[in-house]
Amino acid sequence: MATAVDTRPPRDGPGLEAISDAVDAINVFKGRATAEESAFDNPSVFDADKDKTTFRRYNEACDRVKAFYAEQHAKQTVAHNLAARERFYSPDRHRPEMTVWEAIEKLNELVDDSDPDTELSQIQHLLQCAEAMRRDGKPRWMQLTGLIHDLGKLMLFVDGCCEGQWDVVGDTFPVGCRFDERCIYPETFAANPDSYHEVYSTRHGIYEPGCGMDKLIMSWGHDEYLYLVLKDQCTLPREALAMVRFHSFYPWHREGAYMEFMAEGDEELLHAVRAFNPYDLYSKSDDPPRVEELKKYYLELIDEYFPQKIVKW
Numbered sequence: 001m002a003t004a005v006d007t008r009p010p011r012d013g014p015g016l017e018a019i020s021d022a023v024d025a026i027n028v029f030k031g032r033a034t035a036e037e038s039a040f041d042n043p044s045v046f047d048a049d050k051d052k053t054t055f056r057r058y059n060e061a062c063d064r065v066k067a068f069y070a071e072q073h074a075k076q077t078v079a080h081n082l083a084a085r086e087r088f089y090s091p092d093r094h095r096p097e098m099t100v101w102e103a104i105e106k107l108n109e110l111v112d113d114s115d116p117d118t119e120l121s122q123i124q125h126l127l128q129c130a131e132a133m134r135r136d137g138k139p140r141w142m143q144l145t146g147l148i149h150d151l152g153k154l155m156l157f158v159d160g161c162c163e164g165q166w167d168v169v170g171d172t173f174p175v176g177c178r179f180d181e182r183c184i185y186p187e188t189f190a191a192n193p194d195s196y197h198e199v200y201s202t203r204h205g206i207y208e209p210g211c212g213m214d215k216l217i218m219s220w221g222h223d224e225y226l227y228l229v230l231k232d233q234c235t236l237p238r239e240a241l242a243m244v245r246f247h248s249f250y251p252w253h254r255e256g257a258y259m260e261f262m263a264e265g266d267e268e269l270l271h272a273v274r275a276f277n278p279y280d281l282y283s284k285s286d287d288p289p290r291v292e293e294l295k296k297y298y299l300e301l302i303d304e305y306f307p308q309k310i311v312k313w
């Protein structure tokens with residue numbers, strides 16, 4: 001019997017976290033710029049020191065993030081996306097079984113915070129996001145969504161679910177239609193063969209205007225992976241599933257691209273994703289949460305929406 005070639009991606013957790021942080025730094029910076037332009041009278045939530053830190057991190061992040069997106073944009077093709085979904089649903093795929101809390105601990109352990117660029121562990125980011133929502137009196141389902149929204153990053157360690165960092169993190173966009181200029185570094189899509197495809201390169205591509213956001217094949221990554229895991233294994237509302245599925249879809253929820261594909265009911269989802277976003281981006285500077293003290297509260301919350309407790313990943 002021939003020895004199978006190991007094509008699994010290197011399990012580079014710290015590397016993933018570093019690029020994920022750099023991507024976030026740019027989104028924080030861009031969000032700040034947008035806020036400055038649009039709402040002059042909003043009270044500033046940033047002090048001057050934070051601004052400088054953000055700006056410095058933005059500059060450092062730029063080269064690295066640009067190289068990351070060059071790879072992501074070249075490789076996220078329709079073909080890759082169909083193959084990724086086929087692998088996800090393949091009966092041959094070993095699906096680890098864990099509770100949500102076990103998944104949080106696993107992600108934290110795998111994507112450890114030994115990288116000097118990384119300021120926060122995964123568990124801290126998830127808890128901060130949820131705690132900020134809880135402080136603001138957001139509904140319990142939304143707090144839980146904050147707690148779990150990045151668990152899709154576990155895909156880096158689940159056999160056959162991804163090829164590298166480029167199909168785990170980063171902003172997302174639909175494939176199968178023309179890449180919008182409002183995506184970050186749009187010029188890098190020139191290296192994607194779909195840019196020259198006779199159908200995929202047209203404005204609407206394989207879709208109809210008004211088809212609904214759920215019809216779009218979103219670029220493969222931790223958002224889509226977690227959405228597929230959750231959609232029939234929890235009782236969270238559709239707004240929560242949209243927050244998970246589209247939280248990295250900045251071209252849509254921030255830049256207003258791809259709006260022509262929205263159908264009736266999608267406005268509520270866009271509203272939900274926009275309500276979620278500040279907690280993801282801006283709760284990172286809060287004080288580190290005390291995991292052991294908060295665990296009981298969140299275990300009960302998880303049980304409320306995951307009645308069968310064990311999740312197939």
Ligand SMILES: [Fe+2]
Pocket residue numbers: 149150222247248
């Ligand atoms: Fe994320």
Ligand SMILES: [Fe+2]
Pocket residue numbers: 125149150280
């Ligand atoms: Fe996040």
